[in-house]
Amino acid sequence: MSTANLSRADARARSAALTVADYVVRLDLRGAPDPDRATFPTTTTVRLVAREPETFLDFLGPVVHGVTVDGREVPVDFDGARIRLHGLPTGVETTVTVRAEGAYSRSGEGLHRFVDPVDGETYLYTQYEPADARRVFANAEQPDLKARFTFEVLAPAPWHVLSNSAPERVEDVAPEPGSPDDAAPDDAVPARRWTFAPTPPLSTYLTAVVAGPYHRVEGTWSVDRADGTRLEVPLSVACRRSLAEHLDAEEILAITRQGLTFFDAAFGFPYPWGTYEQVFVPEYNLGAMENPGAVTFTEAYVFRSAATDAQYQARANTILHEMAHMWFGDLVTMRWWDDLWLKESFADYMGAHASVAATRFTDAWTAFASRRKAWAYRQDQLPTTHPVVADIPDLEAAKQNFDGITYAKGASVLKQLVAYVGEDAFFAGARAYFRAHAYGNTTLPDLLGALEGASGRDLGAWSRAWLETAGTSTLTADVEAGGEGSADDGARVSADDGAPVIRRLRLHQAGTDPATGAEVLRPHRLAVGFYDLEGGQLRRSRRIELDLTEGTTTVEEAEGLRRPDLLLVNDDDLTYAKVRLDPTSLRTALAHLGALPEALPRALVWSALWNATRDGILPAGDYLAAVLAHAAREDHVGTLRDITAHARFAVEHYLPPAARDEGRRTLFEGAWQHLERAAPGSDAQLVWARVVAAAAASCPGAAPRVRGLLDGGVVVAGLPLDPDLRWALWQALAAVGDAQVGELDAELARERTAATRTSHLAALVGRPDAEVKAEAWRSLVEQDALSNDEVDATIEGFTQPLHASLVAPWTEPYFTSLRRLWEERSIEIAARLVRGLYPGQQGAAVLARTRAWLEANDDAPAALRRILLEEEDDLRRALAAQTSGTSEAGR
Template identity: 55%
Template sequence: MSSANLTREQTAARAAGIRLDTVDVDLDLRDAPKTDAATFGAASTLVFAATVAETWVDFIGASVDEVILNGVSQAVEWDGARIRVSGLVEQNTVVVRGQGRYSTSGEGLHRFRDPVDDQVYLYTQYEPADCRRVYPCLEQPDLKARWRFTVTAPVGWEVLSNGAESARTPIDGGVRVAFAETLPLSSYITAVAAGPYHRVDGTWASDGQSVALGVLCRASLAPHLDADEILDVTRRGLDYYGTAFAYAYPWGKYDQIFVPEYNLGAMENPGLVTFTESYVFRGKATAAQREARANTILHEMAHMWFGDLVTMRWWDDLWLKESFADFMGAHANVATGAFPEAWVSFASRRKSWAYEQDQLPTTHPIVADITDLEAAKLNFDGITYAKGASVLKQLVAFVGEEAFFRGAQGYFAAHAYGNTTLADLLAALEGASGRDLTAWSDAWLQTTGMSEIRVERGDALTLVQTDPRPHRLTVGLYAFEGDRLVRRARVELDIDSARTPLSAPVLPDADLIVPNDDDRTYAKVRLDERSTDAVTRALSSIDDAVTRAVIWAALWNAVRDGELPVARYVDIVCRHAPGEPNVALLADAIAHTGFAISRYAREEDRAALAAAWLEATWNALQAAAPGSDAQLAWARGVGAVAAVAGDRAAEIGAILRGDTAPPLGLALDPDLRWSWLISLAATGHAGSAEADAELLRDPSASGRSRHRTVLAARPDAGIRAEAWHAAWTDESLSNDHLDATIAGVRAGGRRDLIAAHDADYFARIRPVWAARSIEIARRLVVGLFPASDSLADVDAWLAANADAPASLRRLVIEQRDGLARALHVRSEQPTG
């Protein structure tokens, strides 16, 4: 095992012998604007108590130049990841000076040059263990310290860290900025950002507490930054959380910075939260997009308590922060009044992610067995986030909301600035609720998979569940009133067995029966045939958006399981998506339809289905209310399917050229234009000239990435081959440019253009895993997996590489499962 891949046992042993007190970090970033800048000065001074004679300091950088232990220089013993330090005494001060490397993969200290104004921007991203790529540290969550940062940067730059700026001193070639000492933090949530960022200031004040707020982005994006809405959501959240958790926001200031080429949605660094700049909308944004951004803001804010104030001891209990933050993001969005329909999006999007992840052969309990850092990196998944949040929603129903928050308050009070495990949380919740949560924990947190719930008709109605678990749920019963489906009854019940009679007043002859009608529990819902017939006729007539979300999810799961034919699903979407008022549900239905056609339809049916779907999206676009969210959702849907079906290429091209006016009210923002142009390129209706012309219109960083995709998407085997090889071999590609290249290779699902590279894929994945960072390697392994019509090649690789790193095998196994599902579902499609 590489020394970079720390294990749970190794870090536990280190924590048993070390008590970390403070870490002083000194970074010199003055050379960052230089074209050839590759490294930066990095020094750490670590003060700690020890009961062991030796330990190691983590650092993955360009060089280690000096190690000083208690004032005495030491020989440098560094293997590229660990610096050995021996001769420890009871109290120790270790100084390590070296050179870090700038990153272009979004791991460590990322360096980005804006093509619009040639300005350089820096930011850090560490979770789970990339702090050591920037400065020497003890890289594990249970060795917290008080951190003091000093950063030297070019004059005129914004320089930020977790603490408030405390001093700024001009020096030769730059400015030296010092920051206030933090309260105890784990290394992975420390942070630095520097560059000529645009900044908007604000303040939040309540009950005598005043917090300085900042919202930042690149200067070239400043015209698009809707800071007022971001600050409004932030203030609502701070109002809510301080009261709900009975613990005042502890981290001083609250800066939120939107950064380029970001690998995540956001990261909860206290005092300096980082977000993907995809949340800075360059054109019209739908309510669903704004809701998703608010959800992320509130998710990260929840981490100020769940994760930052109280932190898991090791990555087994990652859920202790991520599941809670995912739940709180939606809960607070509703509770604060920011976006009252947030649970609708949760039911459709987050749960869909969880259901899909939980059906993979690599699924794991919410409380996972994480043996090392590579495993931790891949466990930021639909189980840890969305299933965990879904289960917490069930827990709140189980113990009651008031008891749940009392338990959280006790948890923070008891463990502030410390590290915890599952047992600590259960003790707090049991104390507040008076309920024994042992059986609940065993059933939900330490098992895998999900129940499938359906209602069986007969003389009476019976709720049937596979893989029985305890659920508190609601069954909705609907009947037709004219052409509308109207809820006539709801049955609330607790179940824990395979079969449960519905004994409350019910409609035994209901036209539609919806298990989990209010989406309270976590289970796959299966509609019976009569209910499916009813929603085929009148899904869009149901008033309750959460119920519609449950039904849309049930239909999609039925498609994925081969229970509902793709053609019938497409028919339902064509009938009812144009009448779906919730734009998140609409966008999901559009996306699922395209995926169903490309992955689950039989090859001989695909072209006709894609053509019909293109016509449906095109007609819905023309019919949508001008300027509405629905109009934009349908326009994006046209872009997606037009990469497969070229029947509307002439009209799309004419609109892009300006020869034809777009539908009334539709703003052709840069992202929509690029989406349509990529689709034209994939079907052979646009080439390099059109790509270059579009780049002149939009020379931004996003435009340059999309330009790369257009060029790679052209339907020529030689062009696709060139892009294929660039993805694997061109290490100058940033994370975003790699994604853009992969998107071009895969554009339009043209297996005929790339199938020749299948053997090359399997020859490359193990070497690339060893040679590249896990983030870049993961994108290659997942993004270029062959969507072939056989499992033979992947099975042969798995058999021949039983000794491959477990994290690599996990990715390959998951991709194999997706392919196996696609092949199975295709085989279940009706013929004729």
């Protein structure tokens, strides 16, 4: 293992050998606007106490100029990842200073530099999680070595600079001969030095610097505390200047204030970071990052084009997710990445919970059930699944574990925990946890102890079942009812209306830990909903809440009740499990799903249908038919977005190849009909327009109508043909060979922004031309000049579904390039290339090739092997689903 991939064992050894008090980090960013300046001067001074004479600091940069210990210059021992320190005095405070050069990033890791194509302005921001602070300054890069940080940043005078704390001083500076400031070019613009107040103790990955001519909107939030004091927190929202007209800052600030008010009361610990700045930054790898006092978000949340209410809800959820991290993760931080869930699961849960409790987005749990849990169910069925509390031996494994289990399954499990211990006890335990461990590091027992103390429950068995095992439970209902073929033992067999009466209702759970093969039976607190078709609607007539702890539980309360048309196990979505609909309920769902008036039960039934489709139980054609039949009555736009995306995925992956072209036409024609019928200007209309564009990329016959939308020959009343939608339509035309380069260039000339440039790139690469694909392959695999967003756009164009035969020649080069890509590229870019270019569209032959590569490369990095194992499993699942026949319900 390279020294860049810090192991848990090395981190523990360093923790035992080292205590870090504080850092002073000086960054000289004056040269950032010069595209020829690839690096920036960085100086770190760290005060530490060593218990052993040998240790190391982490740094990923081109060069280390010098190292001093207590003012004495020492030889530089630097291998490209670690600066080794020798002969340190032990048991006393020591000051180490490292002078080095850091590299500006285009991958979104470390200090990312972006030049705005609109006005040529340069923007910088940092992104560190899990271990990229070492790309910017030398440090002990592990979460349990918390310290106080003081940042000093030299930047062009017109810029604004943000960090984790408020600036103490901002002063103009002029280069002095012989000083480090002289590193700036002779013709440098006037500069300012920003000196920020020392932070409370922080982990290195949570520090942040944002610099550039950002547009900012300021505000405040305040609260009167029980002790008579008043807490007032300065707020700001920022983005690039060229996006200022699209920044709805007041809406964002309103959500921010609502969230801070909620968390202040719920957590009982004053907001600890002084200021609360939120910045939307370009070419971001994540949705957002919880840097204390300086939260960064993807610019995708600055809506340049029309956006649905689901998009606003998702943004509010993310704002609240990151805000929850100010306590869960920032104030109290996991000791090592094994306990990553201690912050991410809680923040994911809190994003939805606070949305419902404090904002207008009271349907956030419906969105969670529809989208987040779908992510979790997929991840939890892969061969690489892991417990919520994972085994993370090194940093590469940590990078891979920001996944659907750590986030969405963990949040689902916490929702179950709240149902298990009660909401009041849950928050009381959280408050005790913060009081006991503020500014420190914790592990699982610390949290469980706080929750046990508040609830009075022993959570040991609960933790072992939910947090320390892997895999997804499956819940089924076995309904015996009179008139359904069972013998009459004298009991009543029909209700007054002639419907069968339940003789016995049994609930079953099945689960196996994929890692151990052992049976896993979890304690489920859940509800069973009884829905009857009356007056054209499926209304809930009864709800039974119970505990399911064994493999089979008989629901005695159900005996003698009318057998419902739809029996929904896990109604209200209290637990985490796949639900299989019984045959009667499945037939009802496929025929009458749109008749369910409430959004959450609809989302749960859609989830059951999607999981059955993925598992090859429900044919993909049946799922597509259900979506097209019932989507017109789906008034929850987030669910509509998700089920239509699943329908397209089912067509491209789960339909048999012989049926795929017909499925593509069916999807496009159905989406077009829904587009024409949708209310003008509605969210549903916008969703269907996006489905039309996506489906048209695989349906050559759709090209005339797509071109008609673009040139005005076809008009859909109320539909906003904004840049995002226009580019989606142009990409569809390019994919079917109906767009010329000149047309795409002309569309780019209408608005030349960062977003339109990457859309233009995706459209160019998405043309069905062998030389175009060859050049795309070279730019991705043989060269390393693309930014992270450009990599994504090129992969998107390269892998258009209709072009499988065109990209087939790169199947073998893909496998022969894997190890080189992993060694030569950053883990972020390498992971995108390995996953995005996986040639699954070539079918069954790729399964054998993947298995051969895995067997021949058992010494490959575990994170690389994980991606291959997951892609192999997805392909195997798709091939299995393609062979599923017509279901009984679908006949």
